Amino acid sequence: MKSNIAPKPAEETTIRKIPTKSRRFTLWQVAATVAFLLGSFFWYNNVNTTQDKAIVWEDTYDNEEEALAKAKEVLLLVSRKMKKGTDKAALSLGKVEVATKVVRN
Numbered sequence: 001m002k003s004n005i006a007p008k009p010a011e012e013t014t015i016r017k018i019p020t021k022s023r024r025f026t027l028w029q030v031a032a033t034v035a036f037l038l039g040s041f042f043w044y045n046n047v048n049t050t051q052d053k054a055i056v057w058e059d060t061y062d063n064e065e066e067a068l069a070k071a072k073e074v075l076l077l078v079s080r081k082m083k084k085g086t087d088k089a090a091l092s093l094g095k096v097e098v099a100t101k102v103v104r105n
Contacts (some may be wrong), residue, residue, distance in 0.1 A: 061067035 059067075061070065
């Protein structure tokens with residue numbers, strides 16, 4: 001038995017290839033790479049030239065006793081600040097331990 005229905009003609013479809021990378025994107029990659037390399041080159045040269053210069057040390061105090069007194073003063077200040085910070089840390093740690101005991105019970 002023959003069918004009276006004629007088959008539909010195949011529609012022409014155009015297959016368009018989607019590029020994975022556009023040219024503009026590739027050009028941006030090349031430009032970024034060149035900029036990075038140039039920046040690295042200039043940074044490297046700048047670091048090397050600044051390290052070649054000799055460092056000249058000069059004394060702040062001409063009198064040794066005055067320098068010793070100032071050093072002791074600064075060390076005493078640092079010691080006081082560290083003691084104050086240590087005391088605060090110990091106090092906070094004590095509070096944490098109390099809170100931990102409350103939570104566990």
